[in-house]
Amino acid sequence: MSNGEEVRRAFGHPGATPTWQTARKVGLGTARGERSRVWVTLARGIVTEVYYPRVDIADVRDLQCLVSDGRTFVHEEQRDLHHAVSTVEAGIPAYEIVNTDPEGRYSLTKRVITDPGADALVMQVTFQALQPRARDYALYLLLNPQIRNRGWNNFTRVVWVNAQPVLLAWREDVALALVSSANVAKASCGFVGWSDGWQDLHHNMGMDWEFDAADDGNVALTAQIIPPKAASVGRRATKPGRSSKGRPRAGEPFTVVLGFGSTVEEAIGTAQATLAKSFVEMEAAYVGGWRDYLESLQLDGLRTAPQRRLACISATVLAAHEDKTYPGAHIASLSIPWGEHVTAVETGGYHLVWPRDLYHIATARLALGDADAARRALTYLIATQRPDGSWPQNFWVDGTPHWGGLQLDEVAFPILLAWRLRQAGALAGVDPWPMVRQAGLFIAKNGPVTPRERWEENAGYSPSTLAVEVGALLCAAEFAAAASQDDLAGYLTEVADSWATRIESWTFTRCGALLPGHSEYYERIASLRPEDLDRAGTECRVFLPLRNQRDGAQISQCCLVDPSFLDLVRYGVRAPDDPHVAATLPVVDALLRAESPCGPAWRRYNGDGFGEHDDGSPYDGTGVGRAWPLLTGERAHYELAAGHQIREYLRALECFANETGLLPEQVWDAKDIPERELFRGRATGATTPLVWTHAEYVKLLRSAAGGEVFDRIEPVYKRYVRRGQRSDLVICKFNHKLRAIRSDQRLRLEVYAPAELHWSADEWATVHHEPMQEMVPGVWARECAAGFFSPGRALRFTYYWPQAGRWEGQDFLIGVV
Numbered sequence: 001m002s003n004g005e006e007v008r009r010a011f012g013h014p015g016a017t018p019t020w021q022t023a024r025k026v027g028l029g030t031a032r033g034e035r036s037r038v039w040v041t042l043a044r045g046i047v048t049e050v051y052y053p054r055v056d057i058a059d060v061r062d063l064q065c066l067v068s069d070g071r072t073f074v075h076e077e078q079r080d081l082h083h084a085v086s087t088v089e090a091g092i093p094a095y096e097i098v099n100t101d102p103e104g105r106y107s108l109t110k111r112v113i114t115d116p117g118a119d120a121l122v123m124q125v126t127f128q129a130l131q132p133r134a135r136d137y138a139l140y141l142l143l144n145p146q147i148r149n150r151g152w153n154n155f156t157r158v159v160w161v162n163a164q165p166v167l168l169a170w171r172e173d174v175a176l177a178l179v180s181s182a183n184v185a186k187a188s189c190g191f192v193g194w195s196d197g198w199q200d201l202h203h204n205m206g207m208d209w210e211f212d213a214a215d216d217g218n219v220a221l222t223a224q225i226i227p228p229k230a231a232s233v234g235r236r237a238t239k240p241g242r243s244s245k246g247r248p249r250a251g252e253p254f255t256v257v258l259g260f261g262s263t264v265e266e267a268i269g270t271a272q273a274t275l276a277k278s279f280v281e282m283e284a285a286y287v288g289g290w291r292d293y294l295e296s297l298q299l300d301g302l303r304t305a306p307q308r309r310l311a312c313i314s315a316t317v318l319a320a321h322e323d324k325t326y327p328g329a330h331i332a333s334l335s336i337p338w339g340e341h342v343t344a345v346e347t348g349g350y351h352l353v354w355p356r357d358l359y360h361i362a363t364a365r366l367a368l369g370d371a372d373a374a375r376r377a378l379t380y381l382i383a384t385q386r387p388d389g390s391w392p393q394n395f396w397v398d399g400t401p402h403w404g405g406l407q408l409d410e411v412a413f414p415i416l417l418a419w420r421l422r423q424a425g426a427l428a429g430v431d432p433w434p435m436v437r438q439a440g441l442f443i444a445k446n447g448p449v450t451p452r453e454r455w456e457e458n459a460g461y462s463p464s465t466l467a468v469e470v471g472a473l474l475c476a477a478e479f480a481a482a483a484s485q486d487d488l489a490g491y492l493t494e495v496a497d498s499w500a501t502r503i504e505s506w507t508f509t510r511c512g513a514l515l516p517g518h519s520e521y522y523e524r525i526a527s528l529r530p531e532d533l534d535r536a537g538t539e540c541r542v543f544l545p546l547r548n549q550r551d552g553a554q555i556s557q558c559c560l561v562d563p564s565f566l567d568l569v570r571y572g573v574r575a576p577d578d579p580h581v582a583a584t585l586p587v588v589d590a591l592l593r594a595e596s597p598c599g600p601a602w603r604r605y606n607g608d609g610f611g612e613h614d615d616g617s618p619y620d621g622t623g624v625g626r627a628w629p630l631l632t633g634e635r636a637h638y639e640l641a642a643g644h645q646i647r648e649y650l651r652a653l654e655c656f657a658n659e660t661g662l663l664p665e666q667v668w669d670a671k672d673i674p675e676r677e678l679f680r681g682r683a684t685g686a687t688t689p690l691v692w693t694h695a696e697y698v699k700l701l702r703s704a705a706g707g708e709v710f711d712r713i714e715p716v717y718k719r720y721v722r723r724g725q726r727s728d729l730v731i732c733k734f735n736h737k738l739r740a741i742r743s744d745q746r747l748r749l750e751v752y753a754p755a756e757l758h759w760s761a762d763e764w765a766t767v768h769h770e771p772m773q774e775m776v777p778g779v780w781a782r783e784c785a786a787g788f789f790s791p792g793r794a795l796r797f798t799y800y801w802p803q804a805g806r807w808e809g810q811d812f813l814i815g816v817v
Contacts, residue, residue, distance in 0.1 A: 007212045012194020014217030018151020020339030020349070021048035021062050023687040024677070026085045026660050028317070028334050029093035030055075031116035032289030034324045038114045038260060040121050041334050045083030045099045047112060049339075050121055052174065052260040055323040055331050056351045056397045059174055061144040061151070061344065063258065065108055065125070066201055067101075068138050074201045075101065077108065085660055091312030092290045093320055094283060095660070106134040109253075111279075113286045120274040121258040122282060127227050128251070140207065141256065142197050143178055143221045145169035151344030156189035156219045158212050161268065167221040168264055175260070177267040179275050182254035183226040189214045190222070197222025218344075228252035255279050290316060298369035301705055306654040311701055313661035314694035315368055318361050321691050322373065328380030329353050329397040330361045335687045337665070338618040348402045350687055352394045355381065356454065357692045359413035363420060364695035367702040367710055371426035378421055381414040382435045389442030393452065408450040409465045411439050412472030416571075416713070419475035433479050437488070440476030441778065443469050444495045445752055448506070449736060453525050454564055455604055457547040460527040460557075461506040464564035470500045470720075471571040471713045478715065488776045497727035500573055500720050507565075508580050509558040511540050514587055514606070521584040524562035524605045548609025550622050555607050562605040563588050563631050566638045570709055572717030576642035594627035594669040596681030599652025601627035601667055602635065611666055611684060616676035618685055626666040626684050629656040633696035641709050646700070653697050658683060663697065665690035728786055732814065740815035743791045747784045747814070751799065757782045758807075759797035761789055769800075789816040 027042030039051040046064035051057055064077040075081060081099040088094045088111065100107040111124040129135045147154050148171055157168045165187035167178040188210045190196040197220060200209045207224050214220075228251075259271025274282075294312055302308045323329040336342050336349030362377035384399040385391060390411045392401035418432035447469050453462035473496035480489035507526050512519045528542045540558035565584055568574040574581055592603045604610070608625025612618055629652070636649030657663050664683035672679045703710045719725045732738040733750040741747055749757065755772045772780040789795060794815045799808040 010190035010195040010211040010214035012191035015191030016193030018218040018344035020336040020342050020344050023335040023337050023339050024683050025688050027095040030320050031114045031286050036114050037119050037324050044078035046078045054325050058149050059147045061146045063143045066140040068205050070205050092287050093316050105131045115274045116285045118270050118274050119260040123256045124253045124279045126253040139225045141223045146344050147171035147174050151218045154219045156214045158187045173262050175264045175267040177259045177271040179271045180256050185224040185226050187223045192218045192220050196220035227254050310654050314698050317694045323397045326397045328376035330358050332357045333687045337687045338685045341618045352402050354394045355391045355410035355413050359417050360692050360695040364698040367699050378417050389438030405452045407452045408447050409468040412468040415439050415472040415475050436476050436479045448499045458525050460525040462525045463507045463522045464567040466503050467567040467571045467573045470496045471716045474716050491776045498729040501727045512558050515590050518587050521587045522565040523557050524560040526557050546607045561588050563602045569641050570711050572712045573720050575721045598655030598681040602631035616673040616678045627669040630693045633700050637709050662689040663693040664688040738814050744786050746786045748781050750781045756800040791816050
């Protein structure tokens with residue numbers, strides 16, 4: 001739009017329903033350092049989601065080229081060309097993409113980085129005519145902005161600056177500007193599906209529309225590019241409405257810059273300043289920053305070239321997912337699972353913080369020798385802890401909760417991270433004790449039952465969650481002892497011992513029916529304890545909902561298994577040769593192990609619906625759970641702990657990585673479906689990369705080098721495996737009531753406000769009324785020694801709350817057997 005001219009507004013408001021791009025990324029990157037707050041992803045030969053100013057804020061769906069001969073075809077890079085992508089230097093997240101016409105007429109070569117000194121994406125593009133007729137082909141850029149994680153309500157303009165068009169988009173406080181070093185013949189903006197450049201070109205193979213504005217919708221921007229050597233000497237871009245017959249020829253590269261800012265003016269200034277720089281020098285600085293980082297890590301001693309390659313790539317993947325506004329915040333992935341089928345309306349995808357994933361990422365970076373990064377993660381967790389001691393299930397990098405659930409393992413993992421940094425002597429002045437104290441008390445008060453287990457679907461007793469809870473309680477007890485809070489240390493230790501002793505009574509079934517001859521194994525999760533049921537075996541009549549299945553499908557808790565029970569070995573709660581562990585392995589392998597050309601992987605649990613359907617159609621809230629390479633790494637850790645070889649598992653993980661070394665969340669485990677890009681042992685549409693999988697690979701290498709599991713918590717291992725510590729203490733509280741105890745068990749009644757206990761052991765013939773004692777701040781209890789109650793005589797009790805001046809209003813009953 002030039003001054004004084006009427007604004008030409010696009011038609012088709014508000015545009016087609018917006019979606020995100022595929023989650024099968026083949027590249028991702030950001031410059032080292034805090035100056036550049038832009039993250040880029042690549043898939044299908046093009047730039048996909050671009051993030052700014054934080055790692056959790058996507059502003060672009062995609063940026064790609066279109067090519068037309070003006071008569072018979074329009075080619076779209078992502079759909080119509082053959083793609084080859086590589087890194088410009090081994091292990092460095094800077095990429096070269098070569099997209100080639102299937103008929104061999106032309107190719108497009110793109111080198112993609114972010115400006116190390118500015119908030120800008122930079123792409124060097126070379127159009128190569130491989131046949132003479134291709135010299136007359138027209139080249140276009142097509143940009144689909146979806147600012148601040150939203151495909152709707154975006155605004156666009158085409159403006160002219162220094163006789164060249166600048167393509168603008170903005171929403172709220174984020175703006176972007178697209179500029180090119182090549183001359184631009186035409187530029188337009190429009191509504192996706194109606195008046196965008198794709199629709200225009202597919203109408204008659206040429207660009208006819210030149211709209212100046214498309215407001216408040218799902219929008220796209222288009223520019224016809226005249227690369228160097230295609231323009232006549234001294235020629236400048238034409239004004240809107242005037243045509244150009246310039247066509248790309250072979251050879252000379254040109255630069256495309258996508259600049260960002262908090263205002264349109266700032267975005268334009270950033271884009272033009274970056275465009276004025278030398279691409280060669282920017283790329284050298286970008287690569288140099290990553291090279292220096294890799295050289296600072298502990299990557300010596302890796303045995304094979306594939307290990308060295310994937311270790312370097314994993315190190316950069318871990319680092320590239322850290323935010324720069326909130327240091328220490330690492331997201332799960334720069335992707336949205338099955339993004340091309342997900343409506344782009346404030347969706348979080350995987351660009352959120354999960355404390356569980358953050359623990360694994362931080363400890364992997366510690367394993368690589370980057371203690372500063374692990375410490376930043378701990379500091380970030382301290383800052384985002386809620387007043388009650390917990391963390392949201394997942395959250396944006398500024399701490400704003402996304403999902404509303406609670407996972408007790410995610411309250412425990414920050415304690416384990418603090419403990420591990422303390423053991424490494426890497427706290428460097430950070431005092432985690434206040435955080436550890438609050439989190440430890442939260443676990444003790446709210447556990448052992450978790451509202452959500454590690455797969456975020458069911459409540460109950462989870463072997464995996466219990467392993468992490470027990471480990472965290474013992475680590476918190478060490479911190480308490482170091483702070484001279486011996487009463488609290490004793491309390492946390494007693495709770496850990498009590499829960500560790502009862503893991504099998506809560507989660508190990510003896511009436512399973514999944515595999516003939518194997519009726520005993522750990523359940524995935526138990527929503528009701530066997531001892532709370534009237535007859536032995538009836539826990540198998542307790543049914544759990546399967547969250548990703550149609551029509552409210554349910555399954556007996558005794559018929560649901562999960563490889564995650566191996567966390568009991570990983571964190572040192574059980575020995576690798578524990579008979580309960582040994583009994584469960586063949587059941588899990590029979591039901592969940594999936595073979596592939598790469599090697600074995602495991603599904604999350606039988607009945608899982610989080611994956612593509614059998615026909616390859618995408619997960620839509622239901623589906624079939626596929627195999628996870630992450631679980632290959634977890635199995636390898638178990639095998640290492642058991643003293644077995646793990647080469648098979650390392651090779652499988654290296655094979656599961658795609659052409660640029662990115663590890664997926666899930667791999668396809670059925671017959672190939674090429675038309676849906678599904679091949680056995682290769683990534684599904686779930687997400688690539690899953691940073692947690694890269695963290696698992698890094699820690700597996702460290703574990704293999706050290707000969708023991710890196711995540712094993714030594715005080716836990718010594719206490720429960722070497723010493724065989726057991727506890728006769730059982731704890732009854734409002735969120736964990738008891739129906740019965742054995743007469744040889746010690747009983748503790750526990751509440752979290754001042755209370756008086758009113759009780760009788762002879763059906764109220766004799767009544768006792770006594771104040772409960774404050775064991776540690778915030779915890780009141782009455783404890784009865786083993787043998788205090790006689791078998792066959794029930795304990796009846798209730799509470800009086802003196803601060804509120806009221807009775808509880810009901811009696812409770814605990815039988816004695």
